[in-house]
Amino acid sequence: MTVPKAEPESVDRRSLHERIAADLRDDIMSGQLAPGSSLPSTAQLKERFDASNATVQKALQLLKEESLVVGRAGAAVTVREHRQRTVRPAALMTPGRPGEPYRWLTEAARHGTRARSVLREVAEVRPPADVRSAFGLPADGTALLRSQILLIDDEPAELVDCYYPLSLSRGTALMERRRIKGGAPALLTELGHPPRRSVDRVSARIPTQEQYRALHLTSSTPVLRTLRVVHGDGNGPVEVTVMVKAGHLYELEYEFQVE
Numbered sequence: 001m002t003v004p005k006a007e008p009e010s011v012d013r014r015s016l017h018e019r020i021a022a023d024l025r026d027d028i029m030s031g032q033l034a035p036g037s038s039l040p041s042t043a044q045l046k047e048r049f050d051a052s053n054a055t056v057q058k059a060l061q062l063l064k065e066e067s068l069v070v071g072r073a074g075a076a077v078t079v080r081e082h083r084q085r086t087v088r089p090a091a092l093m094t095p096g097r098p099g100e101p102y103r104w105l106t107e108a109a110r111h112g113t114r115a116r117s118v119l120r121e122v123a124e125v126r127p128p129a130d131v132r133s134a135f136g137l138p139a140d141g142t143a144l145l146r147s148q149i150l151l152i153d154d155e156p157a158e159l160v161d162c163y164y165p166l167s168l169s170r171g172t173a174l175m176e177r178r179r180i181k182g183g184a185p186a187l188l189t190e191l192g193h194p195p196r197r198s199v200d201r202v203s204a205r206i207p208t209q210e211q212y213r214a215l216h217l218t219s220s221t222p223v224l225r226t227l228r229v230v231h232g233d234g235n236g237p238v239e240v241t242v243m244v245k246a247g248h249l250y251e252l253e254y255e256f257q258v259e
Helices: 016-029 042-049 053-065 103-110 129-135 184-190 209-214
Strands: 085-087 115-125 143-152 155-164 197-205 223-231 237-246 250-252
Touching: 016 042, 016 053, 042 053, 129 143, 129 223, 129 237, 155 209, 184 237, 223 250
Parallel strands: 085 250
Antiparallel strands: 115 143, 143 155, 155 237, 197 223, 223 237
């Protein structure tokens, strides 16, 4: 019997310093290199990756620019504390109680960080194709956009574009250019459209130019893009949201219960 040949591995065409940074980034993200621990010495990294001193330093510079590590030339480079954040979408679905801030803000405070949001735009727009598809809109269909950027400890953390059906949002606070007390889930509940079910589609993508600038990214590491379709008690979605996070700073945690 003829044994089929294994498929040849594809060639990694990235520069060596990018490949070194990628491997070290994975060590940091997986916890192999814990917060506060020192990276291997330059001599050890040179031996591990068969690289020159200059190449290793370029790799470390990438990680410093991403704020994953701190250190200076000639001194130990250490993994920065509290960089990776775990996002638990289920914890954000329940609307806040009357008078409470948006759940995202209270969750951030619970983990010891300062969070705030900046409203970027409120307008009737033609949404992206996947948002139009979720709403069942035609190619020239429009929806209300509420766009904001979320900051943690004054660092850009996430771009959030929330879209709402015009039939639901007209004449409500959703149309106003101001933050909504308790967040949109609380307002939707007040309007008789409480969020009941959320469906997420998560993908990793290379950041667009706008995302790169807005999130203050320093390399082309992927971003995490979540398309969230929120359903109420009716047939169609009450909200469709596009969220974009820096991929090297976040992980998503989903919990499922088998019935």
